[in-house]
Amino acid sequence: MSSLSADPDALLQLADRQRQARDFLAAAESYRAFTELRPDAWGIRVQQGHCLKEAGRVAEALSCYRDAEAAAPDDADLQLQIGHAQKMLGRWRDAARSYARALALAPGNDDARREADSTAEWRSGPEIEAADRAALGLPPGEAEDGSEPEAPDTLSVVFDITDLLHFFAAQRTPTGIQRVQLGIVSRALRAATPGMALSLAMFDSRSRCWRAVGAPGFLRLCALSAEGSDAADPAWTALRDALRRQINGRPPLRFRQDALLVNLGNSWSMPDYFRALRIAARESGLRYVPFVHDCVPLIVPEHCLADLVRNYARWFGGVGLHAHGILCNSENTRRDVERHLRALLPEGPLPPAFVVRLDADPRALLPAATADAPLPPALREDEPFALFVATLESRKNHLLVFSAWLNLLRRLGPDAVPRLVCVGKPGWHAEAALGLLRGAPELKRHVLLLHDVSDAALDALYRRAQFTVYNSHYEGWGLPITEAFAHGRIVVTPRHSALVEAGGEAALYFTPQSLPELTALLERVMLDGPFRAEQEAVVRQKGRPRSWDAVKDEALDAIAALAARPATPAAPPPLRPGHRYSFAHGEATEPRLDPVMADLVRHGTGWFPLDDWGVSAAADLSTLRLPLPDAAPAAPLRLYLEMQAPRAAMPGGTMDILLRAGAPGGPVTSFAVPLEWGEAATCVFDLPAIAGPVLQVEIDSGEGVRALQHGEARLLGVGLRGFMLCRQDDHLSRIAFLEAQSLSSVIPEPTP
Template identity: 55%
Template structure:
């Protein structure tokens, strides 16, 4: 065996980790050089060649001068120069952010906040900008405003690790009741506010045994419902939509009805800050979800206090200790949360946790053109890893099941996961009774007794409001406004809504006939369904189509296209039009609007064929399906997918628009919690032992192997012990020496492995390197960095040559 530590196949300059501005403890919160400069065309050399008079007035030269002042820490001068540039470029919001950074560094934090807020007017959906707003509020001591800004940053970009870190840290800050002054310590000892005026307000504490994690009860299965995305959704919204409504339908019945005697049910939320789950008190969670159903005002003091109190208690709860063999069930989604699967692997390794997700659709893979690019990338990365981590899958329709199986078969040919279909044909009225004196503000937009049709969906390109608006406009022009009922659209504006909203804005006669409503409570929505003539639900593709089920439950006719899962949601009760056919849509609309006998006949069909189930039945089916899935034997990673000998596996955060099992496997072999989040170049180890558990194919056994590790060294020279094990037996030991700040590839020759299908590589980083101690604006402690790995047979010269050529090409391109 020979350690070829000196055989560097690639080397490039690196001075350590770089972070986006606004780290948790960093004092200098600057955008990296070039991020703003790249927006302008003038180079520094050309600026210096300009005459002084021209340079004083030229925005490009002023921007370059501002950058130079900023880089030299001349904060006041830089801020003044950015202000001068903004006079010529009033819409250049990135420069407003730069000015804010400089003002903050100079101690003028309130002016910095004003500059950030001015930028927010131009870029309200920029996650990093809200992160900076949170930092400014934190410095000023505006604790709740900072927490809200951080939560907003996370909701806009769930992959923003800095935002997650800051959002989690707000648990240590002051929380105040709207009418009282309560410190955080005092808050933790108080009871829940009893916002719903129940005679016996529940104490706001963790659930008692036997539901608590670690209970000694062994005859019952611990089922942990992951409600992370629900709590995250409530950070910025109140009225549930789609997936949130499904979760609440199942969860509310599970809380009220203990029908499954074999299950100990509890709730938990994932925390990306400490890579663990924290228990969510059932009573507090119930209070929050009940308030969500009964109102829509996100600024309501009772709502804010209830939500923030629950959030603080969850954050203060200790890391959740799963019971051995526990079931972690995610009824919503987890594809937006950083390092979710890494934390899951740790829980699976320690507790044998079995993970069962509910997949509601494959829309980002089937019709990506109707989704945000970041959503497609996040979903693709998540779906690529599902087949390696899930023990079974729940789906909402046969259509979604077909999509899931087709995608999984492409990733893992020959491997199958057990899947149960849980149809979402639930009656919303079976979840909670609607008070008779409910305030129905949504109906005030309509005249008393005015006929209207209802379209419940986010206004986005996938829901294709444009087609419906065009049909409505033609009907108004053909029949006159007095004969055509108004169209009430319930849903906020979303992705690619511009075309539909532009038509609405530029057609006054249509504008008078369309009512847009958002932030509609469940109570108001129930009343809107009850009083409408009929409903329309259009979409390019669906996993189910919950508004169809809800309309049928209210005995209303639904007009919808016949495709994807819409035909399952509507069944024999819905009225269908040819997808994307405006003439057929208009014809069916005319029948429903002007032919009362036709509409009455369709309503009779709805009453006969459209009978939904109660959510209690759906809950019972869901719990039974989870228990059945849990009975399937566990499949370790090596039984699902092994590495391909001779293939290089990169650990970078690569933004792909299709699931990639190689990327998923490269992520899955990084075991344990001694890894930092993945970055664009690769991933840093934390202090301690970072583990790679590489699943080996049969061809790797009984023959010498070569392991290639492409590493990045920290800012100081280090020597890292590398230990290799298989089947609990030592295989080899190496000491890898890295010079400061460079990328190096090491070739490690391994003797034949006689048994075991896992090669465990332990990278011992000791205490790591304290970056702040080196004067770097990064609060982390790091070990070495991993860029890629490759394993091949020692006698596979083609694979070795291919790897060397790839390294040479990579070096030439950098």
């Protein structure tokens, strides 16, 4: 035995140096040798596991963590590391149990809580299975779904309720978009629709597929969401998590031929949603029908979170090339959609858009006992108040309403001015309104802020309010207006966007952002009893909403009309020769086709979602399909690919990439591309003329590297940051591209 191997301190110092140099396998061996001399040093056994995990030997790392666990069974961080390793190995249920144990050991650990919450639906076991069946209302032995098989001559309509289930993962009281989904989908499921087979699905972003959702469990969740507001209620969490476990236990959904996937919520926050749609469309002819509730992030982005604006712009940039048709909640929204789509696709056909007005009576969604619900404790039963239902954010412009209330309080006195009850969760950019409340004590005493209000309590507020206010900088519809009308309440609202459609002839309007007009109108409603009674009569006559069944029928009629149209997917526009396309998410805050093209050219399943820096190919084979311009005659091409080899555990060595390019089904030109681990290079490929409209590029990354990225276990191939395609004789494009590069170019020679 050498003196080094016999000296624990020297071994530990060596291991630390090797780990810092990223020589993880050598470091793991040195840590192992140390623990042989110091068997009780379980923390160093954990370090050995970390190094093995970094080297891609995750199963061996888990073994080290398990050895350490025998010495430290109550260490919460160790349980987290065990969960991470299990997640990388794809053992989601085991990982969920480890995260739950970490949280039980350390309830204040934010990492443990985040991981436990995000994987709660994966926990399993006999006790959990029995509890889940009870929560879902399934007796032992009964089929999970309870749905009837679809008749072969029916239209298959699948409602994508991913957005709604994501919302329910953290919250219980629905807001506008969630109420629309609850109203239409729950009504559609409870009544047979001739010629249609209706079902539910949830998008699994980890596997880039959809999984079936059992209708009975979903309907129970809808009913329970209306019965209370406590998101930590054991009955609520048991049903919510049981439904998620039921979904995750199901195989990927195989859509029927020519089915329609109807998303009444949002899909702009889901990575790779469009790519999964394209794969499903190639397999089954699946057609996608989104519901656009508004174009607010494009029209008033200053009143939205920056991430929302970017995500929405990316989604909207691609919706015109992926949607078979679009549902809109108002004529105003339809005009906005068509205007922005036409700016993106000035010459191509646009998907047809149908309007489904959301003037539905909300009381039909409430439990039977709601009529006796009391007011919130902060209000006296005989106290006059006005109601403003909206998220507390800058777009709703509470500042203007607060300013009008303050003016009236100071001029008329508090006895003449009813309290203002604001119902809505705190949102973004609300500092100015909240600052006015803090700085004006008389206003603060007269304004009541409420959130997490149950549907029953909200109904009580509408029934007993003197009148309502609904302000906003821009709206796609304005559900609180419809809700107020259903209860016979006056609505004071600005005259703009879709608010004039929601308010019709029954609302009282003021010029948008006019504080004098708003103040005068509020004063008249507050003080002029005959005027208020006259306006309430107008509301009862002209503001009466429809039933949710009527709205549901209108939506299903629009879906049927879209289904009758030929399924002719929009062809992607050709690439612009000499133009660089980036695979990075980017910071664009308005729809553009460039990011859409970077998404469209990724073909098949061999890709991970776009990232802030670019995109990772999966190990083995990944394919690009580059649409070529058809105006110019075929000519030899030059392809620039900005490539990034993943960082490997061991320093030195290369990732050997094989690239094959040519027309689909035709002859190919092959290139060998060796990149050092972690190396970034712009690779240049000279290609012969391509006979056809598409250049197909197959990238074989070999075995790849195992890594945990964005909470997902991935086997990574080469990364791509961008590309440019031009004719070989287009010297101006070549020079412009190369001058813009800060990285060296590599020109591989074709292999024999």
